[in-house]
Amino acid sequence: MKNVHIEMNFAPQPSGVSSQGLGFLVIAFLLFGLSVAVVSLKYAENSRQERLIATVGNNARSPIVKPTSVVRVNSKEVALKEFLRQTSRNLEAPWSDLLASLEAAPADVALLSIEPSASKRSISLTAEAAGPDEMLNYLQALQVDKRFTNVVLVSHQIQLQASGTPLRFQLRASWGGTP
Numbered sequence: 001m002k003n004v005h006i007e008m009n010f011a012p013q014p015s016g017v018s019s020q021g022l023g024f025l026v027i028a029f030l031l032f033g034l035s036v037a038v039v040s041l042k043y044a045e046n047s048r049q050e051r052l053i054a055t056v057g058n059n060a061r062s063p064i065v066k067p068t069s070v071v072r073v074n075s076k077e078v079a080l081k082e083f084l085r086q087t088s089r090n091l092e093a094p095w096s097d098l099l100a101s102l103e104a105a106p107a108d109v110a111l112l113s114i115e116p117s118a119s120k121r122s123i124s125l126t127a128e129a130a131g132p133d134e135m136l137n138y139l140q141a142l143q144v145d146k147r148f149t150n151v152v153l154v155s156h157q158i159q160l161q162a163s164g165t166p167l168r169f170q171l172r173a174s175w176g177g178t179p
Helices: 020-057 075-092 095-104 132-144
Strands: 109-117 122-129 149-158 167-174
Touching: 075 095, 095 132, 109 132, 109 149, 122 132, 132 149, 132 167
Parallel strands: none
Antiparallel strands: 109 122, 122 167, 149 167
8 A cells, every 4th residue: 555645734824924913013012112202201300390399499599590492381380489489588587676676666556467578578567556646656666667668657547446445557667678
């Protein structure tokens, strides 16, 4: 008997890489590369913002250098800078001198409220005095004090409902130079 060689092929053999599979592989690599690029850009932006916050926080008293080129402004950065600038201005105000000046004025006036504004370098006072002479003496004492400038009487009113009918008045004063 003669040997007969029969070849049986039940499953076709792959004939290399299909173009569809290669296309999916290329798209997967492109998407992976794009996601890596986006993550690295966000990381770099986050690092830049952290350095900016640290710089602004450490150098709150240094002058702000304005950029010469147009830069995209981040509203959070602007708000943070303004908050730090305002906080620094509030801390630099001569509060102890101003309060000492108010305490050194005549004692026959009762201070009801003190409303400071560090940004405007001004202070508004509401006080009560037994009469107009005490009010004017207090006003004059603050006008003579070198720590205050532009001390003015804003309003006054007799308190008829209170015992002794005191005179309630409001003053406004500035300190230092112009803001």
